[in-house]
Amino acid sequence: MRAICVFSLSAFWVLCHITGGTAAITFKDGIISSATIIEPSSGSENAAENLERVNDIAIPKYFFANELTKETCSLKGVHGYASWGKAHWEMDLAITHESRAKNPELQGNNYDHLMELTEYDWNKDHEARSNSIYVNHEEHTNRLALLHGAIVYAIANSTMDEHGPIIAEVMVAWAEAGVMANTLTSKEISKLKDQGKVDRLCYGNSKGDGTKPCISHRPHEAQIFGATYMQQAYLMKDQFTKEQSEVVGRYIETLWKKYVEPWATKSLAINKHTRGFIQMADGTISALAYLAWKNQPEEAAKWINKGIKKADKVLYADGYIHNNSFRGVRDVWYHSQGVNNLLGLYAISEIWGYKAFPTALKRKIDKSVNILNLGLTDIKTYRKRKDPSGMKNHTKDKAHSAYHVHQMAISLDWLIEKYTDRDHTRVANDLMWKSKKSAYFVDRNFGFEPKCMN
Numbered sequence: 001m002r003a004i005c006v007f008s009l010s011a012f013w014v015l016c017h018i019t020g021g022t023a024a025i026t027f028k029d030g031i032i033s034s035a036t037i038i039e040p041s042s043g044s045e046n047a048a049e050n051l052e053r054v055n056d057i058a059i060p061k062y063f064f065a066n067e068l069t070k071e072t073c074s075l076k077g078v079h080g081y082a083s084w085g086k087a088h089w090e091m092d093l094a095i096t097h098e099s100r101a102k103n104p105e106l107q108g109n110n111y112d113h114l115m116e117l118t119e120y121d122w123n124k125d126h127e128a129r130s131n132s133i134y135v136n137h138e139e140h141t142n143r144l145a146l147l148h149g150a151i152v153y154a155i156a157n158s159t160m161d162e163h164g165p166i167i168a169e170v171m172v173a174w175a176e177a178g179v180m181a182n183t184l185t186s187k188e189i190s191k192l193k194d195q196g197k198v199d200r201l202c203y204g205n206s207k208g209d210g211t212k213p214c215i216s217h218r219p220h221e222a223q224i225f226g227a228t229y230m231q232q233a234y235l236m237k238d239q240f241t242k243e244q245s246e247v248v249g250r251y252i253e254t255l256w257k258k259y260v261e262p263w264a265t266k267s268l269a270i271n272k273h274t275r276g277f278i279q280m281a282d283g284t285i286s287a288l289a290y291l292a293w294k295n296q297p298e299e300a301a302k303w304i305n306k307g308i309k310k311a312d313k314v315l316y317a318d319g320y321i322h323n324n325s326f327r328g329v330r331d332v333w334y335h336s337q338g339v340n341n342l343l344g345l346y347a348i349s350e351i352w353g354y355k356a357f358p359t360a361l362k363r364k365i366d367k368s369v370n371i372l373n374l375g376l377t378d379i380k381t382y383r384k385r386k387d388p389s390g391m392k393n394h395t396k397d398k399a400h401s402a403y404h405v406h407q408m409a410i411s412l413d414w415l416i417e418k419y420t421d422r423d424h425t426r427v428a429n430d431l432m433w434k435s436k437k438s439a440y441f442v443d444r445n446f447g448f449e450p451k452c453m454n
Contacts, residue, residue: 056353057297063231063289064351064448068155073452075149075441093146093153095166110146114170117143118177122225123184126218132202132393133210133330133400135217140180144228145442147171151235152452164239171236172244174229175251183222185258186266189215203393208328210395223263224279226255227286228447234292252293260286268306274313275389276323277338279445281307281345288348289447297352304354307345312361315342318385319367326387328394332375333402336427337445339368340409343419344446351453369422372405376426379403407436410443411450 060066065073075093092110120139129136147170154163184192192198192215199205202214233248240248264283280286284307291299314322324338325331342365349357375382405412405427416424427433442449 055301055355057300058353059292059295059297059300060351062155063234063292064348064446065452065454066351067454068152068452070156072454073152073156073449075152075449075452093149094157094159095150095154095163095170097166110150111166111170114143114147114150115173117179118173120179121182122180122221123182123218126221127213130213130217131210132204132212132214133395135214135221137221140221140225141444144225144232144447145440145444147232148228148442148448151232155235160239164236168236168239168241168244171229171233172240172247175247178251178254180222180225181251181254181258183259184215184218186216186219186262189219201393203395206392208392208395210397210400219259219263220279222255222259223283223286224444224447226252226260227280227289228444229255230260230286230289230293231447234289237293249293252290256290260290264303268303268310270309270313274310274322275391277311277314277321277341278324279337279341280447281341281348282310283307284345285348285446288352300352301354304345304349304352307349308358308361311342311345312358312364315361315364315368317364317367319364319369319371320385321368322389323391323393325371325385326389326391326394328396329398329401329403330394332372332379332382333404333406335368335375336372336409336412337406339365339372340406340412340415340443340445342368343412343415344450346419347415347450347453348446366420366422369416369420373423373426376403376405376430404432404436405430406445407433408440408444410437410440414451 062068095110095114097109097111117140122137122140125136125139147167150163150167154160154167189198193200198215199212202212202216203209204212230252233252237245260283264280264287267283276282284303287303288300291297291303314324316322320326321335321338321342323334325335327334346357346362346365371382413424413428416422416427
């Protein structure tokens with residue numbers, strides 16, 4: 001008899017492929033508590049494929065949560081700049097067609113504001129206002145956050161019967177207008193690069209010039225938008241009419257094929273170009289958003305595995321992160337974004353029922369928190385670690401310094417406290433972060449507020 005076994009120290013199970021079948025063995029207090037024989041299928045099947053069965057993948061009812069109430073998910077804060085055309089106005093999450101003239105309690109008409117996105121052109125906006133350092137994306141990201149807030153508010157306050165049709169109207173309008181769908185794709189940009197019409201790399205072909213354009217941000221933003229829209233569509237799935245669902249579904253397929261899938265696949269690939277760990281857990285959460293809409297939980301482990309392999313590749317043994325941790329005067333800021341997304345990968349994997357998260361990788365993620373704490377308290381020591389890649393996609397101009405936690409990682413202290421045994425107070429006491437993050441109530445790295453995860 002021959003046996004091949006896969007172990008998980010963190011989940012306390014062993015999966016053994018034995019001649020003629022597979023045994024899934026679970027331990028409790030060092031004693032075998034259950035053993036299940038898995039019969040082989042008619043096709044060829046190996047231990048790695050059987051391993052996915054041990055992961056009891058199930059799409060949470062609300063994508064990132066199994067319960068949404070005022071107690072489990074209270075969204076508090078203000079809309080950032082441009083949410084209403086004025087900075088820091090208080091939130092109106094109860095969506096309505098009414099104007100402030102009819103209802104003085106309203107800061108603005110959130111319905112009208114959301115509908116304005118149908119006229120938005122991200123290509124033009126990016127060309128006019130952004131460069132390699134600054135990506136001004138608030139016109140679409142703040143509206144996505146407002147849409148998310150309106151949906152969560154309606155669910156938590158049991159007002160979906162009243163607000164659901166209005167929210168659905170907005171989402172269908174975005175779909176019919178093809179918001180973001182005219183954005184240049186990665187393939188189209190590659191052609192422009194080959195023709196010598198745009199720089200191949202950001203920061204002036206990686207020469208440290210932050211004033212140069214970074215055209216690759218365009219499809220990147222489109223995939224973040226698409227993935228977030230898919231999350232909202234999943235939350236609203238039961239509210240759409242058949243016709244509305246078909247319109248939204250076609251739009252989602254367009255966003256998936258043009259932006260989300262190509263970006264996630266490229267970003268999670270392991271090759272000589274592999275670098276960094278950024279929004280949507282580097283595309284893992286983007287893929288899960290699509291799988292949720294399509295109701296395909298059986299595909300989830302494949303994408304989570306890709307996210308794990310990418311994270312393991314870019315995360316150094318000491319906790320520094322390839323590319324993220326070495327970004328000139330914005331290094332700590334980018335490192336914190338990496339930590340946020342690494343913990344997001346771990347957290348979403350757990351909530352979706354993925355039980356095979358590697359213990360060694362989790363230890364490296366914990367170390368990345370240590371490095372963040374070092375950067376926040378002793379930047380000179382933090383910078384003694386030199387970038388082994390030699391990349392220059394950064395600026396050393398102190399006018400663009402960001403010695404603070406990424407402001408859109410709004411609950412990083414909570415993620416550290418909940419999912420690690422490391423000190424979360426260094427982040428929690430970052431005064432600049434606390435001031436800047438007050439403009440947001442959704443972590444745009446994920447598309448939702450992490451504290452609502454359950």
